Amino acid sequence: MEYFFALLFSGLTKGAIYALIALGYTMVYGIIGLINFAHGEMYMIGAFTALIVSSVLSIYGLPLPAILLLAGLAAAIWTGAYGYTVERLAYRPLRDASRLAPLISAIGMSIFLQNYVLLAQTPDFVSFPRLVPEFAFLEPYSAIITSSGLMILVVSTLVMATLTLVIKFTRTGKAMRATAQDRKMALLVGINVDRIISLTFVTGSALAAIGGLLIASHNGQINFAIGFIAGIKAFTAAVLGGIGSIPGAVLGSYVLGLTEAFATGYVSSDYEDVFAFSLLVLILIFRPAGLLGKAAAEKV
Amino acid sequence: MLELRGVDAAYGNIQALHQVSLRVEPGEIVTLIGANGAGKTTTLMTISGLVVPRRGEILFEGKPISGLAPDRLVRRGICQVPEGRHIFAELTVAENLDMGAFLRRDHRQVARDREQIYHLFPVLQQRRRQPGGTLSGGEQQMLAISRALMARPRLLLLDEPSMGLAPLLTKHLFEIISRINKEQQTTILLVEQNANLALQTADRGYVLENGRIVMHDAATALRRSPAVQSAYFGI
Numbered sequence: 119m120e121y122f123f124a125l126l127f128s129g130l131t132k133g134a135i136y137a138l139i140a141l142g143y144t145m146v147y148g149i150i151g152l153i154n155f156a157h158g159e160m161y162m163i164g165a166f167t168a169l170i171v172s173s174v175l176s177i178y179g180l181p182l183p184a185i186l187l188l189a190g191l192a193a194a195i196w197t198g199a200y201g202y203t204v205e206r207l208a209y210r211p212l213r214d215a216s217r218l219a220p221l222i223s224a225i226g227m228s229i230f231l232q233n234y235v236l237l238a239q240t241p242d243f244v245s246f247p248r249l250v251p252e253f254a255f256l257e258p259y260s261a262i263i264t265s266s267g268l269m270i271l272v273v274s275t276l277v278m279a280t281l282t283l284v285i286k287f288t289r290t291g292k293a294m295r296a297t298a299q300d301r302k303m304a305l306l307v308g309i310n311v312d313r314i315i316s317l318t319f320v321t322g323s324a325l326a327a328i329g330g331l332l333i334a335s336h337n338g339q340i341n342f343a344i345g346f347i348a349g350i351k352a353f354t355a356a357v358l359g360g361i362g363s364i365p366g367a368v369l370g371s372y373v374l375g376l377t378e379a380f381a382t383g384y385v386s387s388d389y390e391d392v393f394a395f396s397l398l399v400l401i402l403i404f405r406p407a408g409l410l411g412k413a414a415a416e417k418v
Numbered sequence: 419m420l421e422l423r424g425v426d427a428a429y430g431n432i433q434a435l436h437q438v439s440l441r442v443e444p445g446e447i448v449t450l451i452g453a454n455g456a457g458k459t460t461t462l463m464t465i466s467g468l469v470v471p472r473r474g475e476i477l478f479e480g481k482p483i484s485g486l487a488p489d490r491l492v493r494r495g496i497c498q499v500p501e502g503r504h505i506f507a508e509l510t511v512a513e514n515l516d517m518g519a520f521l522r523r524d525h526r527q528v529a530r531d532r533e534q535i536y537h538l539f540p541v542l543q544q545r546r547r548q549p550g551g552t553l554s555g556g557e558q559q560m561l562a563i564s565r566a567l568m569a570r571p572r573l574l575l576l577d578e579p580s581m582g583l584a585p586l587l588t589k590h591l592f593e594i595i596s597r598i599n600k601e602q603q604t605t606i607l608l609v610e611q612n613a614n615l616a617l618q619t620a621d622r623g624y625v626l627e628n629g630r631i632v633m634h635d636a637a638t639a640l641r642r643s644p645a646v647q648s649a650y651f652g653i
Contacts (some may be wrong), residue, residue, distance in 0.1 A: 289520070295515050296506045303504035306466060308492030308569065309523040 123381040124262045126196050126376070131267045131336070133375025134274035137368045139352030140253030140390040141281065142201075142322025144367040146354070147306055149266040149318050150213070152220050155205055156227035156319025158349015159235075159328060160197050162342065165334040166235060168360025169246055176247065185390040186335075192275070193331050194324035200231075210312070226396040228346075235342040243341045266336040277328060278368060281321070285364065294318065298362075360411020369409055373397070419444045419605050420465065420496075420573055423472035425462045425484075427457075434460040436475070436629045442607050443574065447599050449608040449616040449637065450649060452626035458609040459501055461626070464573045464609075466498045468489045478573070491623030493521055493563065501581065501609075504563040507551030511542055514550045514561055518568030528568070538594070556587045563591075567598065574598070576608045588612070592619050613650035617641045618627045625650075 139161050146154045165204040172189040180188070199389035208227045212220040297304040297314045305313050332349070334340045353376065359370025375392055381393035401408065420442040434457045442448045445650040450458050459517045463469040465476060467488040476484040478494060486494075497518075501632035506514050515535065539560045545553060550561060558581060566574060576595065580588040596619055598604050610616035617623055617637040625633040625646060633645065640646050 155515065216584040220475070285490060289516075292509065292513055292516060293511060295513075299506045299508055300504050303469065303500065304517075305468060305488040306498050306500060306504070306515050306566065309517070310487070310489045 120261055121383065125268060125379045127263050128383075131135050131270050131377060133355075133372035134270050135329045135333050135371075136352045136355045137371035137373055138274050138332075139319045139348060139405040140328045140367040140371045141278070141364065142326050142357075143356040144361055144364060145322050146319050147270070147295075148362040148364075149294065149313065149315060150209070151217070152209060152224065153351070153353070153361075155221070155224040156208070156231060157322065158345035158347075158352070159228050159231040160201055160323040160345070161330040161333075161348050161352075162324040162340070162345030163200055163231065163343065164197040164323075165246070165331030166194040166239060167196045167327065168249075168331035168334065169244065169340065172219050172247055173248055182249060182251045189249060190328055190331050193327040197330075198320040201319040203233030204231075206318040207367070208317075208347035214286040216266065228349075232342050232346070232410075236372035239342060241342065243339045245286070246337070248338065249335040264336075265266075266332070270332045270336060273328065273332060277325060278370075280402050281325070282364070290314075290317070351394065354394065358398060358408055360408025362413075363408070363410045365376060366408055366410035372418060373409070419446075419479060420476040420607065421475075422461075422465070422513070423475040423477070424475060425464060426472040427460055427462075428459075428468050428472055428508075429431070429469075433468075433472075435464065436628050438626075439474075440624050440631060440634070442571045444605055445599075446622065447606040447608060447611055447620045449620035449625060450612075450626055451610060451613040451616055452647075453649075454611070457629040458626055460629075462498055462500075462502055462577050462607070462609055465575060465584075466496065471565040479629055489521065492569060496575065497566040497569045497571035498575040499562045499566045499572070499577060499579065501577040503555075503558045505550035505553070505558045505561055505565075507527075508549050510547050510551070511550055511561060512546040514547055514565050515542075515568050517544075518565035521569065522524070522633060531568055535567060536628055539564060554570070555582050556584070559591060560594075563594070563598075567602075567604075571604060571608065573605045576606060578609060578611060580610060582610050588615065596617060613646065614641070617646075 139157065142157050142160065143154060147153055168189040171192040175188055187402050204227055208223045209220050212223055244299045248266065250269045253265040256263055256265055256268065285294060293309045294314055297309060297311055301311055353373040355371040356367045358374055359366030373412065374397065377397050378390050378394050382390045422438055425435055425438045428434065438461060441508055452458050452460060452467050464471050467486055475482055478496060483491060503621050506517060509517065524526050536568050541557055542561060542564060550558065579591055582624060583591065592615055595606065599634060600604050608616055608620060617640055620637040622638045623634065623637045
């Protein structure tokens with residue numbers, strides 16, 4: 119039974135990280151219909167930014183929680199700036215081009231960013247400090263739950279709840295939904311659509327950066343390529359849940375994370391990806407729009 | 419209030435407007451009539467800044483506005499109810515109205531305006547928590563116009579408001595358009611395929627054919643014109 123709970127917890131942790139990344143995919147898709155293949159790189163850049171900032175801060179001997187908070191903030195802001203820049207440089211000039219053009223541009227951006235970090239940092243794995251303090255109250259459950267895992271769950275839940283409230287109730291959140299539903303009408307009521315699109319990229323990138331920081335601290339190492347597989351998985355989760363839908367992305371992420379965890383635990387870790395992508399294939403066959411997605415025909 | 423001087427507009431290589439010139443005076447209802455594809459919608463889109471004119475000038479209250487971004491034009495008081503209504507389908511009725519007032523910061527007055535809208539269209543109040551997409555065609559048209567009114571427009575552009583509505587509903591809608599014009603002193607530029615109805619409501623009219631203004635006059639005179647009668651009234 120302890121084993122089951124350990125797997126459950128590890129699946130939820132994975133799901134929470136996927137969700138932080140998948141939200142960026144789904145928000146960008148919802149608003150401009152683009153699969154932003156460079157989005158996984160935002161997660162990687164977030165992890166590197168957090169590494170650099172936390173290394174510098176630890177020289178000054180700041181306490182661990184302060185380092186975690188500041189590194190998280192810095193990673194979110196700096197990666198948000200990357201997201202903004204990528205959209206301005208690689209997608210906005212192609213806004214009126216055929217759908218294929220920005221997609222290829224996105225793949226190009228992904229390759230560029232990976233190689234840029236490879237050159238600027240290192241091709242090797244670098245160790246990432248444990249930024250999450252060990253919680254004493256978790257000690258009796260150490261076989262099931264780790265403090266960094268718990269931190270992932272708590273932070274991602276808080277972040278996602280905040281995002282949901284912002285999108286549902288604020289003026290900017292409503293403008294985001296309006297733009298996603300009908301861009302032309304959004305222009306006609308006076309919404310600065312370019313600004314909303316930028317904001318979407320910044321938000322998505324910042325969320326991915328927080329995910330990058332949390333998982334890096336959990337796993338203890340990072341390199342330039344971590345964004346690729348995490349990005350593909352999170353994209354799978356977004357499609358699973360119904361791309362364009364925010365609750366869908368979160369649900370899809372948890373379903374994917376749990377599937378992987380239980381497949382690893384009860385079958386074999388070699389089959390983790392087999393189960394993940396088989397699930398994707400099944401969903402696409404039986405529910406092409408995803409778990410919470412709407413049929414595409416509705417978007418007229 | 420609004421003046422177009424020799425405006426040309428094009429989509430790619432296809433020129434949709436040729437030398438379009440028209441004027442709308444403060445407090446007027448002016449209608450733009452013409453067949454499908456004559457360029458009526460393009461004219462409105464050009465005024466709203468979604469289509470940038472190739473040539474010519476657009477003046478609003480004496481100042482040139484061509485090339486301004488759509489949100490700047492809304493800020494100046496030009497609002498459009500586009501053809502097909504374009505309700506934000508998944509936003510509630512109340513949220514759709516909020517979006518109309520997107521640029522306004524006078525929240526108290528916005529709340530009062532919303533009450534006034536609910537007074538004018540009680541059905542919108544009943545359905546304020548429903549997604550806009552669940553409304554009937556007529557209700558959606560009411561919502562589309564209300565959403566534009568929430569911006570307190572000085573100039574309201576209406577594109578085919580009667581499209582898809584039953585005759586009785588259309589009549590009611592045009593009464594409301596007249597009321598908005600008179601009670602709120604909102605100047606209106608109305609694009610309609612139903613030329614007869616449009617000319618009954620409007621003060622003046624322009625006839626657009628293949629992207630060119632071919633005729634303009636007082637609405638009553640246009641209604642009597644044999645050319646308009648044979649081309650647009652089907653008599």
